[in-house]
Amino acid sequence: LVNPDVLVQEDTFQTLLDFLRSHPEAGMVGCKILNPDGTLQLACRRSIPTPWVAFTKLIGLSYLFPKSKIFGRYNLTYLDADAITEVEAVSGSFMIVRRKVVEDVGYLDDAFFLYGEDLDWCYRIRKKGWKIYYVPTTKIIHYKGASSQKGGFDSLLLFYQAMLLFVRKHFRGRYLFFTQWFLVAGIAIRGFFSLLRRLLQRWAYPLVDLAALNVALLIALILRFGTLKYFNDYLVVDILYSSIWLMCLYFFDLYEHQPFSVSRAATAVTMGWMINSCLTFFVNQIAFSRIVVFIAGIMALSLIPGWRLGLRLLAQSGKFRFLNLIRSSLFRRRTLIVGSPHKVAGLVRRLRERVDAGYEVVGVVLSPEVEALADYPTIPVYKPQQNLSWLIQNERIKEVIFSADEFNYERILELVADCKGLNVDFKMAAGDLEVIIGKSAIDYVDDIPLVDIDYRLSHAPYRLLKRGFDLVIASLVTVFSFPLVAYLWFIRGYHLKQWAIISEKGIPIDLRVLSKSTTKSVHHWYEKIPLFWAVISGKLTLVGGEMIPAEKSGQCRTLHLKPGVTGLVHLHGSDKLLDSEKDKYELYYMKNYSPFFDLEILLKTIVKG
Secondary structure, three states, X not given: XXXXXXXXXXXXXXXXXXXXXXXXXXXXXXXXXXXXXXXXXXXXXXXXXXXXXXXXXXXXXXXXOOOOOOOOOOXXXXXXXXXXXXXXXXXXXXXXXXXXXXXXXXXXXXXXXXXXXXXXXXXXXXXXXXXXXXXXXXXXEEOOOHHHHHHOOOHHHHHHHHHHHHHHHHHHHHHOOXXXXXXXXXXXXXXXXXXXXXXXXXXXXXXXHHHHHHHXXXXXXXXXXXOOOOOHHHHXXXXXXXXXXXXXXXXXXXXXXXXXXXXHHHHHHHHHHHHHHHHHHHOHHHOXXXXXXXXXXXXXXXXXXXXXXXXXXXXXXXXXXXXXXXXXXXXXXXXXXXXXXXXXXXXXXXHHHOHHHOEEEEEEEOOOOOOOOOOOOOOOEEOOOOOHHHHHHHOOOOEEEEEOXXXXXXXXXXXXXXXXXOOOEEXXXXXXXXXXXXXXXXXXXXXXXXXXXXXXXXXXXXXXXHHHHHHHHHHXXXXXXHHHHHHHHHOOOOEEEEEEEEOOOXXXXXXXXXXXXXXXXXXXXXXXXXXXXXXXHOOOEEEXXXXXXXXXXXXXXXXXXXXXXXXXXXXXXXXXXXXXXXXXXXXHHHHHOOHHHHHHHXXXXXXXX
């Protein structure tokens, strides 16, 4: 049993088959499994998750005490990773099983989804009297989580559900209700801290800015009136003005790609200040003290860019240990370089010389035949066929630099599109300045210009703008097309027909179209009116990627865009284009998006009919 996201060593199959031949009592074997950075993947040998073992895993005791035989049983972290060991379970990403065992035990249980089926299989195999061995004399590399990330699944939630399902299946009669409540408690504790961490990661900067805005208002009230007794009178003003300021900060990309940009923060506060001042002058219902608004604006202009500048200066000073932690977690640019060995070595040298720039090279992607970077043997080397989005997420990469001589621009753009939503900056080390991709900024490293590779749709403000445009147009179409839909339904005998297509995440989504027949094809434009309902719900976008029928799943290309009612691929005829041409059209749209571009495509679609 082999996952599609593994790299197998040349001797792995032969080594494990030889082990099975020499150990007739062995029904299943697994090998040593490494992460792409060379570290041991703990899941390669495990214990069966009894209630206690599962609980120690869920609440983190196995992580805190890995060498303990009491707390470290789930991944057997107290055992030698290089010793052949009889274990209770091995990883389902790579295991070899005797045919006789499969005939005796049966196949994997399809009640489990994504996680847990391998543990269930191992448990049933051992119950039949067979032994399971961990054989570390050969090894593979496994991109753990690549499948769940591509499918858009909540892997943590699925893992917990699988563990609970396993215990219910095998231990219900033995532990009565204690088992389930024990695990539910562990899941609740782990889930609470996981949710809290995610909320803090997502909302930390807006909350700090909101606190700064309220402090600014309090200072303004004290300076104007000498007291805070009028604060309740300004509560509505505080909510409205703070919302406008936060929206301006959001639209200047301060909560995604540029959280510590002092200039962007100052510009956003100034714009919000101007909008709020206009409201004070022209909307009588909120025409409170203009002096308070003026002072609050001055204070916000000091506090919001100020805390960003202050944090930068503190982190750069490095006088205290906790300041070094701030610098490494917030300002260090964890960098992955992609290119040829010669170019990459030169880039690494120049980046390390630029101490002030904050670059930290944590890995390089080189051609398959290169095992190590000659001048820098300690830097991990990855292969081009490895999953770039996996590397970015698991290595917490902040910046990816491409060498233009190794990858053509089309391939670079495809890689960038595949990594959308990962909050990472992409740059290209160009030998000259003749290629500028998207909205560009240039950072010089010695004599090499690093050109930003930027998609408009990779930024939240543009995505929000596109979503707003979709909602307005789709709502108008839905309202004004209601009489036509009623006529088609009641007079012409049309009905709603299900139509499944593939989303940009590779999973099927169900849509509805109008039809008088049982065929799956859509012949007339008015039959697509229900698709605008899917635009409102967020399943589709007005202008987007190709709509690929679900029956072609596994045989089609990967979409870079959410499927759209129309788009550049639709206009040029999807059945007439090669997959490479479709990719180019989608990438071009992502790079050059604007509401006017959407409007132009919609008008061309209407004219074309």
